[in-house]
Amino acid sequence: MAHAETAAASAETGQRVEYELQLYYWMKLIRAFEERVSRLHRQNKILGGVYSGAGQEAVVTGVCAPLRPGDFVAPLHRDLGVFLVRGVDPGRLMAQLMGKEAGLSRGKDSFLHGGDLEHGVFGSTSMLGSSLPVAAGAALKFQIKKEPQVAVAFFGEGASSRGDVHEAMNFAGVRKLPVVFVCENNRYAYSTPLEKQMAIENVADRAPAYGFKGHVVSGNDLLAVVQLAEKVVRRVRAGGGPELIECKTYRYRGHSEHDAALYRDKEELLEWQSRDPIPRYEFYLEKKGHDVKRIREEIDERTRTVVQQAVEFAEQSPLPAAGEALEDLYAPAPMSPAGDGRA
Amino acid sequence: MEATYLAAINHALHEEMRRDENVFVMGEDVAELGGAFKATDGLLAAFGPDRVIDTPISEALIVGAGVGAAILGMRPVVEMQFGDFISCAFDQIVNTAATLRYRHGGRAACPLVIRAPSGAGVHGALFHSQNPEAWFTRVPGLKVVAPATAYDAKGLLKSAIRDGNPVVYFEHKRLYRSVKEDLPDGEFTVPIGVAQLRQAGRDLSLITYGGALHQSLDAASIVAREDGLSIEVLDLRTLLPLDREAILATARKTGKVLIVHEDRLTGGVGGEVAAIIAEHAFDSLDGPIRRVAALDTHTAFSPPLEEFILPNANKIVAAIRGLAAY
Numbered sequence A: 001m002a003h004a005e006t007a008a009a010s011a012e013t014g015q016r017v018e019y020e021l022q023l024y025y026w027m028k029l030i031r032a033f034e035e036r037v038s039r040l041h042r043q044n045k046i047l048g049g050v051y052s053g054a055g056q057e058a059v060v061t062g063v064c065a066p067l068r069p070g071d072f073v074a075p076l077h078r079d080l081g082v083f084l085v086r087g088v089d090p091g092r093l094m095a096q097l098m099g100k101e102a103g104l105s106r107g108k109d110s111f112l113h114g115g116d117l118e119h120g121v122f123g124s125t126s127m128l129g130s131s132l133p134v135a136a137g138a139a140l141k142f143q144i145k146k147e148p149q150v151a152v153a154f155f156g157e158g159a160s161s162r163g164d165v166h167e168a169m170n171f172a173g174v175r176k177l178p179v180v181f182v183c184e185n186n187r188y189a190y191s192t193p194l195e196k197q198m199a200i201e202n203v204a205d206r207a208p209a210y211g212f213k214g215h216v217v218s219g220n221d222l223l224a225v226v227q228l229a230e231k232v233v234r235r236v237r238a239g240g241g242p243e244l245i246e247c248k249t250y251r252y253r254g255h256s257e258h259d260a261a262l263y264r265d266k267e268e269l270l271e272w273q274s275r276d277p278i279p280r281y282e283f284y285l286e287k288k289g290h291d292v293k294r295i296r297e298e299i300d301e302r303t304r305t306v307v308q309q310a311v312e313f314a315e316q317s318p319l320p321a322a323g324e325a326l327e328d329l330y331a332p333a334p335m336s337p338a339g340d341g342r343a
Numbered sequence B: 001m002e003a004t005y006l007a008a009i010n011h012a013l014h015e016e017m018r019r020d021e022n023v024f025v026m027g028e029d030v031a032e033l034g035g036a037f038k039a040t041d042g043l044l045a046a047f048g049p050d051r052v053i054d055t056p057i058s059e060a061l062i063v064g065a066g067v068g069a070a071i072l073g074m075r076p077v078v079e080m081q082f083g084d085f086i087s088c089a090f091d092q093i094v095n096t097a098a099t100l101r102y103r104h105g106g107r108a109a110c111p112l113v114i115r116a117p118s119g120a121g122v123h124g125a126l127f128h129s130q131n132p133e134a135w136f137t138r139v140p141g142l143k144v145v146a147p148a149t150a151y152d153a154k155g156l157l158k159s160a161i162r163d164g165n166p167v168v169y170f171e172h173k174r175l176y177r178s179v180k181e182d183l184p185d186g187e188f189t190v191p192i193g194v195a196q197l198r199q200a201g202r203d204l205s206l207i208t209y210g211g212a213l214h215q216s217l218d219a220a221s222i223v224a225r226e227d228g229l230s231i232e233v234l235d236l237r238t239l240l241p242l243d244r245e246a247i248l249a250t251a252r253k254t255g256k257v258l259i260v261h262e263d264r265l266t267g268g269v270g271g272e273v274a275a276i277i278a279e280h281a282f283d284s285l286d287g288p289i290r291r292v293a294a295l296d297t298h299t300a301f302s303p304p305l306e307e308f309i310l311p312n313a314n315k316i317v318a319a320i321r322g323l324a325a326y
């Protein structure tokens, strides 16, 4: 008996170790994938708007880590990482960015607007904040059907100025919906700094006004994000009502690849880069007794391969045929009772 | 002095702000950055932070606050960063602003300009390519303009700022740097509600506006060269109110009308233009009224889809030939 318990405990520890290394892998994969995306954009292989999340990898990794299949996630415009952590095929994701037939939206829309509901990833529109009411609606479904799932909606501190955000939070509070609101506060909305966007210190301070808890965490500290997210997701899943997590972070690149971000101080960028989430997490792994140098080499090799294969897959994929422009506008009527858009 | 379409907008703002201290500019990233497209560049330095205001991301607020300031005598020029996001301010425009004078029994005015960079052909995909003019051209109380040249961009913006009504000003992103001309040094305006003949012709009329004007002119010169056709090109410039006289005059003159716009076909401005002609110039027509417009779908991202959806000079040429042969 005692022996079995120890075995279970050590299996659990083993799993935890694996999980912690998996988190590291995800952050590294997101960083490598996005670096490649920026390069492909410079080479004109990805057209249209590209919004890098470099610097913010710990937020999406840490928040998505405790999620399960069937949970619903609405990423914001820089959250390419959400797609990767949720298990969307990197090749299809790259094909999406290149407007290929194999992409999530089959060439219909650009960048992250093509969702993948099979992996619980909603394709948000460009209209900032508009996905929060949708996430509330997903949570409403889970509540009505008594399903043990949660909805997660990411939004920028900039988007928090929109009325949709207020409407979603208010309703979620009223109905105690199983939804986690995650604010990625990177201090800028395009060129506009925080102090021109809000007169208070934290977006999370608004949560109590909607009747739920708001938390502030360093979005560059993966461990802190994941520990908080695990607790919050557990409570929300158990029916405790919505909560808000605000992650303080910083984007390294311009608002989009077209933006040189001259409105920012170089010092400020350096200061934040010195708090990069990846070396910070490596420090933790090191203290836990891992051979970080070896792990880093291994993982760099793995991520290089994954990204390279994704690029090759996407580049070899055909573009959609012109006539497809008129497809995918309507679901068949009548639709199947599953509501999956099939006849 | 030569000016691009974009510079013309910028100069109009500078000049109007200098002329009238009640004119002020408000929107996302308009001050420090000078706007996502640089249309408001230099205004902050020239006029200071009380007249060039960066707002939070709040389109309903931007328009609604514009209304509040306008009814008390200010002349706000507010910006939607992309015309696509004007949907987020829809209620404030079509309900608050457009009905304001009517519901105050004619004893109030709302001199507000809403600038909206719109249009496709820049790989903008579903939410950075829209031509939302037709959502507004059926709203009494609003005026809607869509300049196609640098001269009109400047002149119409000045008229819009001086107008006592809410004016939605659609500026086409593709024209910002691709269109330029010599502008007079002195003061000039372009009247709202007046179309402009861009080219006189005998055989067929193209009625168009905005980004599609340039494709229409290209198409007209192709068929002039290759088919010897003489095409009249009418640039509507203002979409609400439409210049009915100019529309009917060109229809009566050539008897064949092709309407061209980048916005979608169904429910587009072209339908209204066609109805005006069918109602009032039917006797003069020598053929059906036809339209070239974006297909009835969303402006897709992938280049083959986008090309298939949007009008271009070749598609206009084909439509001209078909109608000319009718």
Ligand SMILES: Cc1ncc(C[n+]2csc(CCOP(=O)(O)OP(=O)(O)O)c2C)c(N)n1
Pocket (backbone or CB within 6 Å): A076, A077, A078, A126, A127, A128, A155, A156, A157, A158, A159, A160, A184, A186, A188, A189, A190, A255, B028, B057, B059, B081, B085, B088
């Ligand atoms: C309703 C709406 N208004 C304006 C924009 C243009 N825009 C795109 S991203 C952005 C800044 C967003 O800032 P934030 O929400 O803080 O997210 P971040 O880009 O910093 O990650 C703006 C103004 C938009 N997409 N939607």
Ligand SMILES: [Mg+2]
Pocket (backbone or CB within 6 Å): A156, A157, A158, A184, A185, A186, A187, A188, A189, A190
């Ligand atoms: Mg931000």
